Amino acid sequence: MQDDIPAETTEYASPPCFMHELSPEYRVEALRWDGWSGVPRWRKAERKRPLDGRLALTQHDREARSSRIASMLDLTISDYSGRIVGTYWPFRGEPDLRNWGTQVVERGGRIALPVVIQKGWPLEYRIWTPGDPLERGVCNILVPAQGPCVQPDIVIAPVVGFDEAHYRLGYGGGLFDRTLAIMRRKPLIIGVGYAQSRIPTIYPQPHDIPMDVVLTD
Numbered sequence: 317m318q319d320d321i322p323a324e325t326t327e328y329a330s331p332p333c334f335m336h337e338l339s340p341e342y343r344v345e346a347l348r349w350d351g352w353s354g355v356p357r358w359r360k361a362e363r364k365r366p367l368d369g370r371l372a373l374t375q376h377d378r379e380a381r382s383s384r385i386a387s388m389l390d391l392t393i394s395d396y397s398g399r400i401v402g403t404y405w406p407f408r409g410e411p412d413l414r415n416w417g418t419q420v421v422e423r424g425g426r427i428a429l430p431v432v433i434q435k436g437w438p439l440e441y442r443i444w445t446p447g448d449p450l451e452r453g454v455c456n457i458l459v460p461a462q463g464p465c466v467q468p469d470i471v472i473a474p475v476v477g478f479d480e481a482h483y484r485l486g487y488g489g490g491l492f493d494r495t496l497a498i499m500r501r502k503p504l505i506i507g508v509g510y511a512q513s514r515i516p517t518i519y520p521q522p523h524d525i526p527m528d529v530v531l532t533d
């Protein structure tokens with residue numbers, strides 16, 4: 317972000333907060349800071365570190381971390397019965413919660429997986445029971461070949477990054493935010509990821525919808 321800050325704003329590393337009352341030059345509005353337009357570029361660069369970090373994990377390490385995240389989910393969601401949990405089929409080194417998903421079904425819940433109908437559109441969640449046929453969708457992610465379209469009660473959102481205020485950095489399609497924005501009932505939104513995905517801020521934009529909680533290994 318530093319590159320986007322014009323020279324005049326860099327002269328005062330930490331301006332005293334009351335200075336704008338004493339001197340008009342200190343008024344924040346007077347500064348021609350156009351940094352927000354740089355956010356998509358910044359996000360694109362910021363995705364690389366956590367993505368490279370998790371792809372470097374060994375299979376064994378990823379399984380151990382995934383099972384710690386699954387235990388955290390069980391502590392957070394005490395009762396699965398009658399609930400629809402929107403989970404995901406892992407790709408690009410995401411935590412693998414497939415065994416946990418099977419247990420959700422064994423405990424009386426139902427699971428649904430997201431389907432990209434078209435980039436730039438909201439995702440569609442389809443009910444999937446272990447054993448049902450899957451097919452390859454966008455980015456080769458496996459998706460249910462059929463199954464009723466539903467709105468999950470709980471959305472498990474895999475993060476590329478997340479920040480202190482529970483905002484999510486994903487793959488850059490804006491698909492989760494579009495999906496959450498049109499849901500008629502607000503689901504419980506649980507972000508899941510590795511602790512190394514934590515970043516101080518993703519510079520939230522008006523379209524970003526914060527998650528209720530983020531669980532890590």
Ligand SMILES: Nc1nc2c(c(=O)[nH]1)N(C=O)[C@@H](CNc1ccc(C(=O)N[C@@H](CCC(=O)O)C(=O)O)cc1)CN2
Nearest residue numbers: 360404405406407430432455457474487488489491492
């Ligand atoms: N396992 C899993 N399934 C999921 C998601 C997810 O995050 N994880 N999604 C959650 O939404 C949807 C897929 N989302 C995707 C969003 C963007 C791209 C993609 O191709 N992104 C470009 C970069 C775009 C840009 O930076 O402008 C790329 O990676 O090259 C792929 C999948 C549905 N299924």
Ligand SMILES: Nc1ncnc2c1ncn2[C@@H]1O[C@H](COP(=O)(O)OP(=O)(O)OP(=O)(O)O)[C@@H](O)[C@H]1O
Nearest residue numbers: 359484485486487488489490491492493494497523
């Ligand atoms: N509700 C929305 N309506 C319209 N555009 C949106 C909405 N949500 C996100 N977008 C657009 O999608 C683009 C990508 O958004 P963002 O950087 O937040 O993606 P992301 O959360 O990292 O990706 P994803 O959710 O697919 O994993 C942005 O240009 C943003 O303006």
